Structures are given as C-alpha cells and as structure tokens.
Amino acid sequence: MKRSRLERKTPLRARVGLRRRPKRHAETSAEREARFAWHAVHQGWCSCGCNRFSMHLQWHHVLTKERLKRENRHDLLWDPANAMPLHPDCHERHTNHSRKIPIEFVPVEAMAFAVDVLGEGGAAAYFASHYNCEVTL
Secondary structure (H helix, E strand, O other): OOOOOOOOOOOOOOOOOOOOOOOOOOOOOOHHHHHHHHHHOOEHHHHHHOOOOEEEEEEEOOOOOHHHOOOOOOHHOOHHEEEEEEEEHHHHHHHHHOOEHHHHHOOHHHHHHHHHHHHHHHHHHHHHHHOOOOOOO
C-alpha cells in the first residue's frame, strides 16, 4: 500500500471553552527567603486553644494563599503578620474543615492584615466562612 504525506489544507480549529492557565508569578529572592523562613522548623505551643506542645509547629496562613493570589498579592504570601503557629494535627483539622479554629485565638495582627487586604466587609465575610465565629470588626 502506497502512503502519501499528510498535509493539512486548512488550519486546526481553535478549541472553544478551554481556559488558559494563568502565568506563574516569578518569585523574587526576598520572597524566596521569606518562604524558606516560613517553612523553617519551629517549636512551641499551639495557638488554637488546645495547649499542645510541638517540636515542629506549622505556620498557618490565616488568609489563605489562594485568596492572596486571587487578590493578586503575591508579595504577601509569606508575610509573618498572616501567620499563626499550629500543631500539625490542629493545622490539618482546620485545613480540611473538620474542626475550625475559634476566632478568639486568631492573632490581632492577622485580623488587621486581612482587613488591609480585603477591607472590613470582605474580612468579616472571610472569617465568618473559614473560622468558628460571628465577627464584628
């Protein structure tokens, strides 16, 4: 059987309905250092109210990384004002929404950080949906 070359006489049609991925943010050296400091090993007491000690506390983003990216604030991803030290078990339970952290244990600096980024109404709505509370800011 004789084979012919495959030649396309018309261009391929563009696919409709597919979204392009957003371009990845280029991380600066200062952001990289802040990320490494965020993930460094810390020890101490969990601040969610359980009073558990851990040799490997995890820093929890009070305002999630996804929300900061949505607000186009990549420079604030690793800001220590948005941090809350948690025991790994407490962090996992809060992240998968099986036990939300009570709002009274969220640091004041983190609440002020959220108000700066989202505004008062946005921060109140965010805390009402992500933490165990009724918020008045």
